[in-house]
Amino acid sequence: MQGTEMTRQHLLLCLAALMHIAIFVYVHKGTIQGSPDDDFFRKEKKTRTLDPENVSSFSFIPACKETLHEIVASLPSSRWRLEIQCGTKAEVGARKRNVPADTSPYNITWAKRSPSLQKFVEHFCYEFKGQRIPSLVHYVWFGRNYFRPEHLMSVLSAIRYINPCAVLFHSDRLPFGDHWRLLLQLVPEVIHVIHRQPENIFGHRFGFIQHKADIVRLQVLFVLGGIYLDGDQLVTAPLTPFLHHGLVMSHENSANLANSMILASPGARLLSLWLARYRTYNSSQWGTHSTYVPWELAKQYPSLIKVVENRFVNPDLTDIGQVYYGHYDISRNLGLHLYTRFLRKPLPLLGVAQWDSSLGQVWRDILYGSPERVSSFFSFFRAVKGDQGDLALHDYTSVAIKEKAVNFFYWL
Incomplete structure (x- = not known):
């Protein structure tokens, strides 16, 4: 049922x-x-x-x-x-x-x-x-x-x-x-x-x-x-x-x-x-x-x-990983800079919409007009924390999250 x-x-x-x-x-x-x-x-x-x-x-x-x-x-x-x-x-x-x-x-x-x-x-x-x-x-x-x-x-x-x-x-x-x-x-x-x-x-x-x-x-x-x-x-x-x-x-x-x-x-x-x-x-x-x-x-x-303080770019590169795989407070943001040139792998258009993270929520808001996750008929996107993979920054960056494993999806 x-x-x-x-x-x-x-x-x-x-x-x-x-x-x-x-x-x-x-x-x-x-x-x-x-x-x-x-x-x-x-x-x-x-x-x-x-x-x-x-x-x-x-x-x-x-x-x-x-x-x-x-x-x-x-x-x-x-x-x-x-x-x-x-x-x-x-x-x-x-x-x-x-x-x-x-x-x-x-x-x-x-x-x-x-x-x-x-x-x-x-x-x-x-x-x-x-x-x-x-x-x-x-x-x-x-x-x-x-x-x-x-x-x-x-x-x-x-x-x-x-x-x-x-x-x-x-x-x-x-x-x-x-x-x-x-x-x-x-x-x-x-x-x-x-x-x-x-x-x-x-x-x-x-x-x-x-x-x-x-x-x-x-x-x-x-x-x-x-x-x-x-x-x-x-x-x-x-x-x-x-x-x-x-x-x-x-x-x-x-x-x-x-x-x-x-x-x-x-x-x-x-x-x-x-x-x-x-x-x-x-x-x-x-x-x-x-x-x-x-x-x-x-x-x-x-x-x-x-x-307008930092409301177009919050956080900056130092903490951007928390937006990708965590729940960073962006409630006062007017914009969000993704710094994608520091990523080793491309973002999956529909995959990000299933992420349990701040970025996933923003992605859904933009695509669907709602922050709630939507599972579709044959979805194999696992919507549990961590499935989105870790932020993979180039080695020359100074942020601590650069040590995370490279694990972005290639489902698209």
Whole structure:
């Protein structure tokens, strides 16, 4: 009898999740389908995926799906794509059009002032009176790289808690892989901003490709405003209470500010001061200009920035293992930086959702809109503490948990 009851619960959970997906498709078909050209510039048209009343409970993936392959194999042959266009009288329009599933995101080339993007942001990305930071998400992505589970989860977390007007990928080459295909199906708002890799800053050649991304994130935020996220940075709570500030950042530790998550209004003065400090850029120094300089400026110009303690990055690298395999208190967090470049093995997209840990809870919140674990029909994910494996950091890190055994799953 107990097994029958569990099976009944599984069926109900799966049906509920599938209904969410059906509603998602219906909403796109009924209200954001591309309109005729003469109706293209209507300002009142919405670009967002989720209805504000539905944003907290929406399930991105049916709980009954077991593997990434199963999910991708069941994707429709078409998808919705956000497109923007400027008219002849300073008008701007946006629509979602149904396209073949393998169609690349709408693209636009970055220009010095990017007037068409600026107009789009002005028309579609502000939601309330006094909002200075637009509900617009940015990623900087240089090189052709595989789109990993944490990248997908970062974007889905932004959709869940920001519900942005668009998600801009500033990149010279787009990502690839099944997680990218899934993202494009779930998030029509992805736009490719074609952005060449910068060669230098104030005549100084870059020492790391990450430093190129450091510069570009500041430049695009200064022009457009919005929320910048690293690929392994999650949003874990609504950010609306902070969108009336000019610039919002968080400590990573007491001596710096994290640049993995930045909220900025267009033309934020501290961003221009920060960029100007790159005149003294040293290519051999990893984080001086990207994290220590903004903290120096914040202390010098406190009225130009809101520092939200460490609520974007809590914990930092030293204790991140406790988030992976323990129950670290992140109840006050607004974001969570995963530091996945220090992992030896990739995170399993659906496996993490079964972990009995802080990360497992956050993962479920993002995917399913609930922190509760869901066992599906043929699940072999054991949901007991310790099954998630231990955090496997590179040997050169100083954290104590580096001694843990390498035991990440390869089930996907």
